[in-house]
Amino acid sequence: xxxxxxxxxxxxxxxxxxxxxxxxxxxxxxxxxxxxxxxxxxxxxxxxxxxxxxxxxxxxxxxxxxxxxxxxxxxxxxxxxxxxxxxxxxxxxxxxxxxxxxxxxxxxxxxxxxxxxxxxxxxxxxxxxxxxxxxxxxxxxxxxxxxxxxxxxxxxxxxxxxxxxxxxxxxxxxxxxxxxxxxxxxxxxxxxxxxxxxxxxxxxxxxxxxxxxxxxxxxxxxxxxxxxxxxxxxxxxxxxxxxxxxxxxxxxxxxxxxxxxxxxxxxxxxxxxxxxxxxxxxxxxxxxxxxxxxxxxxxxxxxxxxxxxxxxxxxxxxxxxxxxxxxxxxxxxxxxxxxxxx
Amino acid sequence: xxxxxxxxxxxxxxxxxxxxxxxxxxxxxxxxxxxxxxxxxxxxxxxxxxxxxxxxxxxxxxxxxxxxxxxxxxxxxxxxxxxxxxxxxxxxxxxxxxxxxxxxxxxxxxxxxxxxxxxxxxxxxxxxxxxxxxxxxxxxxxxxxxxxxxxxxxxxxxxxxxxxxxxxxxxxxxxxxxxxxxxxxxxxxxxxxxxxxxxxxxxxxxxxxxxxxxxxxxxxxxxxxxxxxxxxxxxxxxxxxxxxxxxxxxxxxxxxxxxxxxxxxxxxxxxxxxxxxxxxxxxxxxxxxxxxxxxxxxxxxxxxxxxxxxxxxxxxxxxxxxxxxxxxxxxxx
Numbered sequence: 121x122x123x124x125x126x127x128x129x130x131x132x133x134x135x136x137x138x139x140x141x142x143x144x145x146x147x148x149x150x151x152x153x154x155x156x157x158x159x160x161x162x163x164x165x166x167x168x169x170x171x172x173x174x175x176x177x178x179x180x181x182x183x184x185x186x187x188x189x190x191x192x193x194x195x196x197x198x199x200x201x202x203x204x205x206x207x208x209x210x211x212x213x214x215x216x217x218x219x220x221x222x223x224x225x226x227x228x229x230x231x232x233x234x235x236x237x238x239x240x241x242x243x244x245x246x247x248x249x250x251x252x253x254x255x256x257x258x259x260x261x262x263x264x265x266x267x268x269x270x271x272x273x274x275x276x277x278x279x280x281x282x283x284x285x286x287x288x289x290x291x292x293x294x295x296x297x298x299x300x301x302x303x304x305x306x307x308x309x310x311x312x313x314x315x316x317x318x319x320x321x322x323x324x325x326x327x328x329x330x331x332x333x334x335x336x337x338x339x340x341x342x343x344x345x346x347x348x349x350x351x352x353x354x355x356x357x358x359x360x361x362x363x364x365x366x367x368x369x370x371x372x373x374x375x376x377x378x379x380x381x382x383x384x385x386x387x388x389x390x391x392x393x394x395x396x397x398x399x400x401x402x403x404x405x406x407x408x409x410x411x412x413x414x415x416x417x418x419x420x421x422x423x424x425x426x427x428x429x430x431x432x433x434x435x436x437x438x439x440x441x442x443x444x445x446x447x448x449x450x451x452x453x454x455x456x457x458x459x460x461x462x
Numbered sequence: 463x464x465x466x467x468x469x470x471x472x473x474x475x476x477x478x479x480x481x482x483x484x485x486x487x488x489x490x491x492x493x494x495x496x497x498x499x500x501x502x503x504x505x506x507x508x509x510x511x512x513x514x515x516x517x518x519x520x521x522x523x524x525x526x527x528x529x530x531x532x533x534x535x536x537x538x539x540x541x542x543x544x545x546x547x548x549x550x551x552x553x554x555x556x557x558x559x560x561x562x563x564x565x566x567x568x569x570x571x572x573x574x575x576x577x578x579x580x581x582x583x584x585x586x587x588x589x590x591x592x593x594x595x596x597x598x599x600x601x602x603x604x605x606x607x608x609x610x611x612x613x614x615x616x617x618x619x620x621x622x623x624x625x626x627x628x629x630x631x632x633x634x635x636x637x638x639x640x641x642x643x644x645x646x647x648x649x650x651x652x653x654x655x656x657x658x659x660x661x662x663x664x665x666x667x668x669x670x671x672x673x674x675x676x677x678x679x680x681x682x683x684x685x686x687x688x689x690x691x692x693x694x695x696x697x698x699x700x701x702x703x704x705x706x707x708x709x710x711x712x713x714x715x716x717x718x719x720x721x722x723x724x725x726x727x728x729x730x731x732x733x734x735x736x737x738x739x740x741x742x743x744x745x746x747x748x749x750x751x752x753x754x755x756x757x758x759x760x761x762x763x764x765x766x767x768x769x770x771x772x773x774x775x776x777x778x779x780x781x782x783x784x785x786x787x788x789x790x791x792x793x794x795x
Contacts, residue, residue: 134474139520146547147522160523188555214550216591223580231565240561247558253487253551265622268652285598313604316655386633426758428778432785449761450779
């Protein structure tokens with residue numbers, strides 16, 4: 121974080137300094153002034169000037185807080201003067217006494233392993249290390265035979281996760297599949313993985329409304345704008361619901377009638393309204409009739425067209441037209457199909 | 463040696479956080495052999511010794527001998543003392559709490575998981591221990607319920623645990639074909655939105671992944687299902703996304719409406735042709751996949767090569783269109 125080259129010797133000295141600082145601040149009841157801290161930690165003795173010490177101490181403080189150490193700043197003695205002092209509350213510092221049953225440990229261990237291939241692998245591993253240090257016994261116990269893997273391959277994931285965590289406005293470029301990239305400014309609310317893809321929800325400052333973004337479509341670096349804690353996330357924010365609502369149907373399903381070649385259209389047959397159709401009964405001349413429910417005519421047309429000559433849309437007429445439009449598009453004549461949307 | 467094999471990239475804060483975990487663990491494991499302690503913290507014994515050397519020059523202000531942490535490892539066994547102020551591990555950071563809690567909540571969405579109760583108890587204990595620090599974890603959510611039937615998932619897992627052979631009717635959508643096969647189950651994996659059963663397939667005589675939502679029926683056979691020794695679990699991300707040597711190289715051209723395919727399929731290269739058009743090279747195990755994609759994309763994805771694949775896309779579309787004329791005349795009659 122300091123931007124200085126971390127040679128072996130400087131890392132060694134700095135680790136000693138930080139450890140002594142942590143112990144000094146934990147072992148005091150009264151907040152320590154900077155002068156007292158400088159005297160108490162031997163590795164500060166060599167600093168050339170007050171300014172050099174100040175800079176070093178400020179950076180050390182930030183890095184300890186970054187590790188999650190609850191370092192608090194307060195007035196040392198309100199009666200006499202307003203000099204600031206520093207300490208670490210021992211009860212706040214320590215992991216509370218915590219005990220887990222073996223089956224809970226197995227669940228925790230699997231939860232941590234979920235991130236093995238993701239940007240949270242490090243925090244997941246150190247979290248378990250802390251629990252073991254607190255006396256939680258973890259052999260190789262895990263839930264047997266099951267292995268969820270969550271990945272965060274998108275470069276934008278980590279900067280977005282920090283922004284969501286810190287409630288910090290960000291800006292990024294976003295490319296919709298059918299359009300040029302545009303620059304967005306967003307107050308991020310949440311990150312949600314749904315059907316294997318990461319979605320970002322938040323308040324779009326330029327559009328003045330809540331929006332959902334596919335993280336994989338962010339095509340620039342994610343840059344923070346302004347300070348942390350800059351906005352509140354609505355208490356009733358339901359990220360999964362928001363992502364769902366961009367795709368979920370709102371009206372009751374319609375029924376499509378399809379003619380399906382024998383031994384084909386298996387995925388369609390599985391959704392058939394009648395079991396006899398699913399089983400391929402009642403076929404005439406190698407073709408059978410199958411009825412399926414659908415919401416989105418374009419989505420079903422995609423699927424039917426994907427079977428090429430093996431599935432024919434009979435009804436309704438808008439489905440037939442949509443399928444025919446696709447097939448004509450393939451043969452090169454006529455207008456192409458409507459564009460995909462998120 | 464004296465710790466000279468320390469990783470050069472390790473930062474002071476990474477090392478500090480290890481030391482702060484190491485002290486409480488060593489206090490609870492007095493006399494632990496050096497190599498065992500090193501293994502616990504994932505470091506070499508040289509590094510562990512360097513860490514212990516660092517500990518015993520640190521302590522409470524004053525610098526008198528009784529201020530300093532005691533550390534002794536002379537007989538190859540580690541003893542630590544006089545470290546009261548850091549005798550408890552540091553509380554979980556926001557990121558650490560988030561990693562565990564988001565992971566547990568994801569597990570809770572697993573269909574048919576018999577351990578739901580343990581997951582819930584672990585989660586509420588963590589929530590209590592982390593308090594406000596755990597709050598941001600609710601802003602990251604992972605759903606690992608892909609609609610796979612709970613009964614299929616739980617029976618597949620049960621078969622893994624009990625080493626029973628399975629008989630599957632499995633839909634191969636690229637070939638639009640239901641296949642029957644016997645499988646010795648190895649594990650049940652969730653990756654990129656789907657649950658898979660990994661197992662030794664007796665039909666293919668190789669390790670295969672089966673998507674649970676494509677398993678039409680699953681029967682547990684009264685046969686031992688221990689996979690043969692050559693059945694090694696594969697790196698699932700590799701297995702799903704690395705093209706095999708024998709795979710066919712396909713070149714397609716997309717316009718803006720077809721651009722999304724590079725998000726969906728593992729592609730080898732993408733060349734920009736201008737005006738939103740791209741040339742995309744990918745490897746596929748089955749050309750039928752590309753044929754289906756081209757048909758459904760109605761001209762937004764066009765096959766350039768191999769030429770015979772492009773020709774079969776065109777002739778298939780023609781044949782499909784002629785069927786429409788036939789149906790129409792049937793209706794009119």
